[in-house]
Amino acid sequence: MQEVGSAGTIAVARRPEHRGRSLYTQALFRLLTQKPMGVLGLAIVVVLVVAAIGAPWMAPADPNALASGAKLEGPSLSHPFGTDNLGRDVFSRVVFGARISMTIGLVAVITSTVISVAIGVLSGFFGGVVDLLFQRLIDALIAFPGLVLILAMVAIFADTDLPGLPEEGAISTPTVVLMGTIGFLLGVGGSRIIRSAVLSVRASTYVEAAQSLGAGDLRLMRTHILPNVLPPTITLATLGLGTAILLEATLSFLGLGVPPNIATWGGMLNREARSWMTEAPWLALFPGLALSLAVFGFNMLGDALRDVLDPRLRT
Template identity: 40%
Template sequence: MREPTSDGQTTTTEAPASGAGPRTERPTTAWRLLLRNRIAVVGLGFVVLWTIGALLVPLSPYGASQTNAGPLLSPPGADHLFGTDNFGRDILTRVLAGGQVSLWTGLLAVGISFVIGVPLGGLSGFIGGRFGNIVMRVMDVLLAFPPLVLAMAIAASLGAGMSSAMVAVGIVGIPEFARIMYSQTVSLRERDFVEAGHAIGLPRMTIFSRHVVPNALAPILVRATLGMGYAILTAASLSFIGLGAQPPLAEWGVMISDGRGYIISGEWWMTAFPGLAIATSILGFNLLGDGLRDVLDPRLRTSR
């Protein structure tokens, strides 16, 4: 950043001291630190594994919705590694195809939360006053509801479907992003480099977009990573109860719902493999988010 004042204070020296944003580390340095974090590497491994699996779906000899691809309710074996379901569909192919749906759902839902929540929280913290109070009280009201219950209500009002589930999960995540951005902005707006920008007459929105937002993004990136796991779980839950994806779409929640009636009769693989997919994908994003937090916040590294 440019040096805006005569007292020697610059954004270059102040931003790293805050420990509040990605500028505390260069991208290459942050990447190296992330790869040194074993927990983060394990999480990244799960995420990469599911991403590759989702990309390999077109190479499968079976279609995700292809019936009679094998004997009905065939257990895992050489021909069908994850077995087949009650329609003879290959479960491995459907699990990988479900990864496509879940990853896209997570990305779009987190994107909705980010695009709406970050500007709302940032402007509320930077402008303050009545505007900030009103926005934060609305966020408090949304946070008062259990997330899954709120997502169910929104999805039900929009109508069952994958798009409704994405929007519902995205709306539920807005208050979290807004709250984090608000607290970061409030802590940054009184710092010397922000005051220096005001002193030299920079427009308020220029100060906000160029100096406040970049230094407040670290916890937002961590929350976005953790939010991917939450979005996948919530979307699968909505699909399980019939408010999200609908059969015959290959989606993990739908697959568990289809297979729950066969658990007692011994066809465990219909629910076990999509359930394992949900668990490992959520674990991957959670571990990766924890590693990102350690890398992007120097205070955590110095305390360890």
């Protein structure tokens, strides 16, 4: 870019992407020093990630292994979270449930991020008819109850086998449909926030200066718009993970989505805990606690990231 010179050459305002690494380094420092609830959320998320990755090594038993002589045993040294009505180790099932929940949440959030950034950038950058069409479509989709849409999609594809996917298992057709639908809903809602950020950046002087020098739309979006909508995108993704995990648990509780033979927190609350609530309260306590902590952790981390990345909210 050109600098202001004595000969009167045109100057282009430096876009704030040069904050780059320092912006996120400072944000991390503020998070660790000024946001104790954000640190707590980060710690919970780290524990969940470790549990999801290390489930085969952390779990003391196969989550589906039956033990007829150990049915409905309370928490003990051999079974920290007790056993269920089939003798399966609840701790192992909770740990493997973290892997399923994190996988579904991560894929759904990646899908939602692609959708929200694509719609938000195109709508906010081009405006006019493009913006009008996108916003009216989003209005129609938001007006439709999200849970009903997910239930409809899962029901439609319940008997459909997508090519290359097994009929059963953690990554099966119902699970992929569930992840895609959750990601789509989160992406449609998040596109409004990305659009607002794009409109703000689009009106900046450095974007106008670059455009006056002949920068094309693709270059403007790649080098000016996208780097500066990354902070709200990170915040949306973090909050979206908690929402996706909660939606997956809700559908598993209703008996939809993930196949019944896969250990999930929502499925454990539905299939095992409801039938033995009074005789074995630990069947509901530990999966419910894991689900609550996961959603709490991602929400606290997302709120803290929003505070430290948005200059208007810094104190």
